[in-house]
Amino acid sequence: MRGFGIDLGTANTVVGAPDEGIVLNEPSLMIVRAADRRRALAIGRDASDLVDRTPPELTPIHPIRDGVIVDLETAKTYLSAVLERIGARRHIGLRPTGVLTVPAGATPLERRALLEVGHEAGLRKIGLVPEPVAGAIGCGIDPLEPRTHLVVDIGGGTSEVTALCYGGILAHRSTRIAGDDLTEAILSYLRSEHQVVVGEFTAERAKVGTPATSDEQSLVVEGRDAATGRARLVTLETKEIMDAVRPTTAGIVQTLSTCLDDLPPRAISDVMSEGILAIGGGSMLRGMSQLLEEAFGLPVKTAERPLTCVAEGATACMDRPEVVSAYAAA
Numbered sequence: 001m002r003g004f005g006i007d008l009g010t011a012n013t014v015v016g017a018p019d020e021g022i023v024l025n026e027p028s029l030m031i032v033r034a035a036d037r038r039r040a041l042a043i044g045r046d047a048s049d050l051v052d053r054t055p056p057e058l059t060p061i062h063p064i065r066d067g068v069i070v071d072l073e074t075a076k077t078y079l080s081a082v083l084e085r086i087g088a089r090r091h092i093g094l095r096p097t098g099v100l101t102v103p104a105g106a107t108p109l110e111r112r113a114l115l116e117v118g119h120e121a122g123l124r125k126i127g128l129v130p131e132p133v134a135g136a137i138g139c140g141i142d143p144l145e146p147r148t149h150l151v152v153d154i155g156g157g158t159s160e161v162t163a164l165c166y167g168g169i170l171a172h173r174s175t176r177i178a179g180d181d182l183t184e185a186i187l188s189y190l191r192s193e194h195q196v197v198v199g200e201f202t203a204e205r206a207k208v209g210t211p212a213t214s215d216e217q218s219l220v221v222e223g224r225d226a227a228t229g230r231a232r233l234v235t236l237e238t239k240e241i242m243d244a245v246r247p248t249t250a251g252i253v254q255t256l257s258t259c260l261d262d263l264p265p266r267a268i269s270d271v272m273s274e275g276i277l278a279i280g281g282g283s284m285l286r287g288m289s290q291l292l293e294e295a296f297g298l299p300v301k302t303a304e305r306p307l308t309c310v311a312e313g314a315t316a317c318m319d320r321p322e323v324v325s326a327y328a329a330a
């Protein structure tokens with residue numbers, strides 16, 4: 001093992017290693033002491049278990065916002081802790097190499113920030129690959145072939161659509177409305193329609209608890225009565241959840257579908273025959289693929305592993321330097 005494929009997402013960090021598969025898949029979260037942000041006390045699931053339970057001197061931090069690094073120091077602390085958790089140095093004996101993924105719409109400054117953080121966290125020889133390219137590879141698509149592939153990625157902080165062909169990007173659209181906003185919509189719905197206040201985790205559980213594959217028609221959520229402050233249980237119908245998130249999902253798919261305006265006719269015919277690939281956690285939301293099909297007027301195939309295909313593709317890129325160099329300046 002020489003290195004890792006790393007998808008530093010707004011919601012989740014996923015790391016893959018050649019021959020080992022996914023070696024880490026946890027929330028992108030860390031807990032630090034407010035007075036010393038250069039040391040992570042807990043990361044990932046350990047950190048999320050502590051949210052809303054920490055004493056005031058401890059602070060939870062999301063090191064990635066809207067798909068990109070906001071603060072170099074914090075991101076370096078986080079990535080160092082991730083590498084330490086997976087025993088990167090111990091396994092490899094020297095600084096490991098890495099293929100990191102970036103949003104297709106990242107600016108040169110945002111790409112440079114990620115490279116700098118990767119180096120300072122202990123990686124050597126870092127390759128950057130756009131997320132939709134890595135996701136496509138993780139789903140068995142070759143982005144270097146002379147054929148257009150359309151990839152929709154609905155993550156926690158960003159939703160993107162990218163048309164890939166022959167080692168380049170033909171068209172791209174993104175919006176910062178994504179999974180986190182869907183959670184927020186459920187939270188607001190519960191407050192306004194059921195007069196119950198719930199935390200982000202409960203609202204997210206309600207959203208994730210209604211995946212496309214589930215037959216459940218309702219689920220029970222626990223919150224605090226908005227008037228009395230007492231604990232209260234609410235039965236939430238699946239239909240209510242879908243109604244609550246509909247305006248947000250409609251906004252996402254409408255923005256993304258305008259990407260078709262930029263595609264040349266032959267690229268459109270490639271996409272018509274093959275359909276759209278949907279990746280990212282948001283693609284698992286019940287009704288999402290139908291909404292995408294209606295907005296794009298094209299068939300949609302949801303990835304088999306929407307949450308990990310990007311890291312799987314990044315890991316595969318370690319043996320495909322030609323992909324990394326083709327998209328080096330994308």
Ligand SMILES: Nc1ncnc2c1ncn2[C@@H]1O[C@H](COP(=O)(O)OP(=O)(O)OP(=O)(O)O)[C@@H](O)[C@H]1O
Nearest residue numbers: 009010011012067155156157158179280281282284
């Ligand atoms: N079954 C599900 N149904 C609906 N949404 C889901 C499901 N599973 C996960 N999600 C949502 O998917 C989002 C996380 O997806 P993903 O891990 O692809 O994002 P990310 O890569 O961390 O974010 P970004 O790409 O914006 O940086 C979260 O908002 C999460 O609530």
